[in-house]
Amino acid sequence: MATSTLDYPAARRMLAGRAISGAGGWMQTTAASWYVLQETDQATSVGFLVVFSMLPSVVLNPIGGSLADRYSPVTLQKWLSLLAASAPLMISLLYVTGELSVPLMYLLVFLGAIPRSLASPIMTEILPMSVPKELRASILANGAVTYNIARTVGPLIGGSVGVGWAFLLNGLSYLALAVIMQVTPLRASVEPDTATKSESPEESDESESYRERLGDAWSFPFVRVVFIAAVMFYVASGSVHQLLANVAKDSVDTAHFLGVLYAAIAVGGIAVNPLIKRYINEGGSKTSLLYAALMGAGPTIVLLGVSQWLWTDIIVLLLLGAFGEAMWLGAQESLTLDLPRKISGSILGIFFAAVALATVVGAILVSVLFDLVGVRLGLVILGSITFIYGLVQIWWLTRSRSRSEKVAPES
Numbered sequence: 001m002a003t004s005t006l007d008y009p010a011a012r013r014m015l016a017g018r019a020i021s022g023a024g025g026w027m028q029t030t031a032a033s034w035y036v037l038q039e040t041d042q043a044t045s046v047g048f049l050v051v052f053s054m055l056p057s058v059v060l061n062p063i064g065g066s067l068a069d070r071y072s073p074v075t076l077q078k079w080l081s082l083l084a085a086s087a088p089l090m091i092s093l094l095y096v097t098g099e100l101s102v103p104l105m106y107l108l109v110f111l112g113a114i115p116r117s118l119a120s121p122i123m124t125e126i127l128p129m130s131v132p133k134e135l136r137a138s139i140l141a142n143g144a145v146t147y148n149i150a151r152t153v154g155p156l157i158g159g160s161v162g163v164g165w166a167f168l169l170n171g172l173s174y175l176a177l178a179v180i181m182q183v184t185p186l187r188a189s190v191e192p193d194t195a196t197k198s199e200s201p202e203e204s205d206e207s208e209s210y211r212e213r214l215g216d217a218w219s220f221p222f223v224r225v226v227f228i229a230a231v232m233f234y235v236a237s238g239s240v241h242q243l244l245a246n247v248a249k250d251s252v253d254t255a256h257f258l259g260v261l262y263a264a265i266a267v268g269g270i271a272v273n274p275l276i277k278r279y280i281n282e283g284g285s286k287t288s289l290l291y292a293a294l295m296g297a298g299p300t301i302v303l304l305g306v307s308q309w310l311w312t313d314i315i316v317l318l319l320l321g322a323f324g325e326a327m328w329l330g331a332q333e334s335l336t337l338d339l340p341r342k343i344s345g346s347i348l349g350i351f352f353a354a355v356a357l358a359t360v361v362g363a364i365l366v367s368v369l370f371d372l373v374g375v376r377l378g379l380v381i382l383g384s385i386t387f388i389y390g391l392v393q394i395w396w397l398t399r400s401r402s403r404s405e406k407v408a409p410e411s
Helices: 009-040 043-070 073-096 102-130 133-161 163-183 194-199 210-218 221-242 244-251 255-281 286-306 310-337 341-373 375-407
Strands: none
Touching: 009 043, 009 073, 009 102, 009 133, 009 163, 009 244, 009 255, 043 073, 043 102, 043 221, 043 244, 043 341, 073 102, 073 163, 102 133, 102 310, 102 341, 133 163, 133 255, 133 310, 221 244, 221 286, 221 310, 221 341, 221 375, 244 255, 244 375, 255 286, 255 310, 286 310, 286 375, 310 341, 341 375
């Protein structure tokens, strides 16, 4: 009997597809941010690139999640992968012919983000379809490892091959994912755990409206905790991630080292993933993971602000990647596995949109802060605010939970 996700051919193919498309996406992120920074020499210009690349997620992630609840996620992913390939291939062609400009980069990155935004929650729903029920948590954790491997390899390649090649390879990666989806047989659907179903609010019929399904999901206390913790985390950590070109240029003047810094974050996530996976499998609290990530991010960003050398930047980013992995795995496994199947796609879409919006808002605010006070001082200010926010939110959530526990016996 198979005991590992890698024992299943469908799982291996899906993880490979996630790795290929993920690496291509990070090649694009590295090349695009460096290109815009070199052309404009302004942190706010990179901030606007983040807006154009992530704003579609704010609107379209919830739509993609709702579509995954109503239609075949596999069919949706095939077509969206084909559409996602067109914009990076066009950018590559324009760069080679000398016709690329920053405004055109913004426009095409925005258009390319549309199918990718629709597909984000869909791909998360598809992964568990490649393995039996008892391995669903493992495939999500392995998916996170695969994504972090892509985040390691993609930026290193993107920082080395140049803008044209980075976008060409990204376009080809989405074509490869479409092929993998076409040839991989997957289970038709994934049912929620029996234990989860017994603890969930009473489910309504298929005619339940989108708003009612979201209301059902929000009635779970852990869903509220996930959103409250994740939003501030990604305002801070997400903005640092997206504006990493500014940090790299503060130390060195080559795109290759930007790839190294991106890779450091991914390696930190890879290193801590087995520990988080074991903790969750042994019944550890996902809420505690979210709290730890939120509290750890602030001091880590402050350390990045006081760092003066590239090698200390790398060490600090390894730690930031570890906290990011704790936040992402804790949130993803809660929303994917602890909610009924009929609403998990919708709430995943809302979650991805909230993360994208937090990152966009954070990137704009932090890029302005960088231009006003400098990169390093801006990081110290950002980390301090994040830490204070974390203390206040954890105190508030803990107090609210205590009140609920006192009121419950009386009701």
